[in-house]
Amino acid sequence: MSTSGTHEHISQPAVSERARALHSRAVVFDAHADTLTEMTDRGYDLDVGLEGSQLDLQRCAGGVLDVQVLTAFVSPKSLPEGAARVRAQLDTLDRQLALFPERIALCAERGQIAEALGGGKLAIVPAIEGGHALENDLDHLLEFRRRGVRTMTLTWNNSNEWADGCGDAGPHGGLTARGREVVAAMEELDMIVDVSHAARSTFDDVLACTTRPLIASHSCARALRDHPRNLDDDQLRAIAAQGGVACLNFYPPFLVSAGEAQLSDLFAHLEHFLSVAGAEHVGLGSDFDGIPTTPIGMHDVAQLPRITEGLLERGHAPDSIRAVLGGNLMRVFEGS
Numbered sequence: 001m002s003t004s005g006t007h008e009h010i011s012q013p014a015v016s017e018r019a020r021a022l023h024s025r026a027v028v029f030d031a032h033a034d035t036l037t038e039m040t041d042r043g044y045d046l047d048v049g050l051e052g053s054q055l056d057l058q059r060c061a062g063g064v065l066d067v068q069v070l071t072a073f074v075s076p077k078s079l080p081e082g083a084a085r086v087r088a089q090l091d092t093l094d095r096q097l098a099l100f101p102e103r104i105a106l107c108a109e110r111g112q113i114a115e116a117l118g119g120g121k122l123a124i125v126p127a128i129e130g131g132h133a134l135e136n137d138l139d140h141l142l143e144f145r146r147r148g149v150r151t152m153t154l155t156w157n158n159s160n161e162w163a164d165g166c167g168d169a170g171p172h173g174g175l176t177a178r179g180r181e182v183v184a185a186m187e188e189l190d191m192i193v194d195v196s197h198a199a200r201s202t203f204d205d206v207l208a209c210t211t212r213p214l215i216a217s218h219s220c221a222r223a224l225r226d227h228p229r230n231l232d233d234d235q236l237r238a239i240a241a242q243g244g245v246a247c248l249n250f251y252p253p254f255l256v257s258a259g260e261a262q263l264s265d266l267f268a269h270l271e272h273f274l275s276v277a278g279a280e281h282v283g284l285g286s287d288f289d290g291i292p293t294t295p296i297g298m299h300d301v302a303q304l305p306r307i308t309e310g311l312l313e314r315g316h317a318p319d320s321i322r323a324v325l326g327g328n329l330m331r332v333f334e335g336s
Contacts, residue, residue, distance in 0.1 A: 012302060019309035022318055024063035027117065028304060029326030029333075031247040031283055032127070032196070032218035034290030036070040040092040045099060054288040057103055059302040060122055067113055067123040067326060067333075069151065069217065073290065074133035076158045082133040083140045090147050093126060108148035110190070110335050125333065127194070127217070130156035131163060131182065138185055150333070151192040153217065154182070154202060157229075164199035166228040174201035180209050187212050192332060195239075196229070196249075196285070203235060213243035213332045218285035220254040221272040227254055233276050240281035245328045246273055247285030252293050261295040267310050270324075279320035283329045 015023075035046070035055045042050055049056035055068070072089035074082045097106055105116035107123045116123035126148045132155070134140045141152075154175075157167025162179035164170030175183070183206060186193055193214040195203050206214065216239060222230035231239075231246060239246045248270050252261035255269055273282045288294075288301055297306060311321045 013297075013306045013309070015305045015309040016312070019312050020305055022312070022321060023305045023308040023325070026308070026322040027067065027326035027330055028063070028065050029067040029283065029329040030065060030288070030301075030304075031069050031215060031245070031285035031329055032071055032129075032249075032290075033068055033286060033288040034071060034073050034129075035068075035288065036089050036093055036126075037073045038289045039096070040089050046096045046104065047100060049289075054286075054291075054294070054299070055301040057100065057122065059300055064304050065122065065301055066117055067107070067125065067329070069125045069127045069285075071127040071129040071153075071217075071290075072133070072149075073129040074156070076130070076132060076156065079132060080135065082130070083135050083137070083143075086128055086133050086140075086144060086149075090126065090144070090149075093124070093148075097124075106148050107333075108150055110333070113330065113334055125150050128152040129197075130158075130160075132156065132158065132160035134182070136161045136178070138181065141182065141185055141191075142189070145189045145191060149191070151194050151215065151217070152186065153194040153197050154179070154206070155197050155199070157197055159199070163202045165202075166197055166199050170199045170201060172201075174199070174205035175209070179205070183209055196247075200232075200235075203238075207238055207242060210242070213245070214239065215244055215283075215329070215332060216246045216285075218247055218249040218251075218287045220249050220251075221269045221276075223276075224269055224272055225255055225257060229254055236273060236276040236281075240277040243281075243332075245281055245283045245332055246277050247283040247329070248273060250286045250288070250294050250298055251291040252295060255295065260293075263295050263297045263306065263310065266295045266298060267314070270307075270311075271314065274316075274320075274324070279316070279323050280328060282324050284325065
């Protein structure tokens with residue numbers, strides 16, 4: 001791979017000094033970006049993204065972003081070579097770690113995020129998007145965990161052999177017995193179960209069998225936008241009651257039913273999450289580099305301080321803002 005993109009001028013958001021100071025002191029943690037997939041497919045490195053990319057090291061600098069979950073997305077079209085697709089993306093991540101050892105750190109175990117931040121590095125948490133990538137083989141789950149994968153969505157939109165996704169009829173009615181084995185294995189391996197993309201039946205079955213906090217890494221509020229990918233209020237309350245975190249997706253079609261999304265639309269969903277789940281159970285999951293459009297004013301990772309500014313303007317306390325920006329996800333991933 002080679003880096004051919006440049007950013008002659010990175011657009012910095014116009015936010016108040018108070019917001020910028022609060023943002024820079026917080027741990028800013030994004031639970032979902034597809035940059036790893038983009039780097040693998042488009043042949044670039046993490047220091048400077050290609051034209052059209054939304055996240056790279058230049059734009060993460062200056063305390064804008066501290067922790068990023070980088071997901072290995074596996075399209076159903078990749079089957080039956082789903083595991084190979086994950087391996088290719090983890091190879092890309094290994095290359096980045098070798099290229100930029102002073103700037104990024106692999107965070108596969110508890111305590112490693114804090115260690116990376118203490119060293120001034122961007123903490124990278126590997127993930128898998130789409131449980132079909134396991135090819136119904138728990139040995140693959142163990143293999144990927146050994147390579148650093150810390151979290152996985154049980155499904156993508158499609159259903160797989162053991163769990164129903166949100167985008168089709170769903171043949172199982174939720175998790176199968178095998179699906180419960182997958183959840184149990186993930187918990188034994190200290191992996192975090194991600195219910196974004198899961199069918200409601202799968203979501204309910206996960207709640208019934210899981211023993212640890214889960215996340216919805218990149219979803220929006222169904223009360224505001226009735227979309228199969230979004231979470232209803234009962235789901236938001238269930239995630240909170242279980243100690244987990246619901247993370248806000250920035251994709252406009254999940255925010256509004258038609259047309260361009262504005263920052264106000266993003267904040268409407270964020271405020272709904274906060275009102276239903278509570279400030280201790282809400283986080284960010286941008287879906288950067290996996291979405292072709294963004295809300296106006298949130299076109300890349302460099303704009304994240306606008307979240308802090310908007311929450312301050314809406315009267316939220318600094319402690320609550322720090323929790324949303326990353327403190328809640330730190331609790332789940334680090335046990336802190």
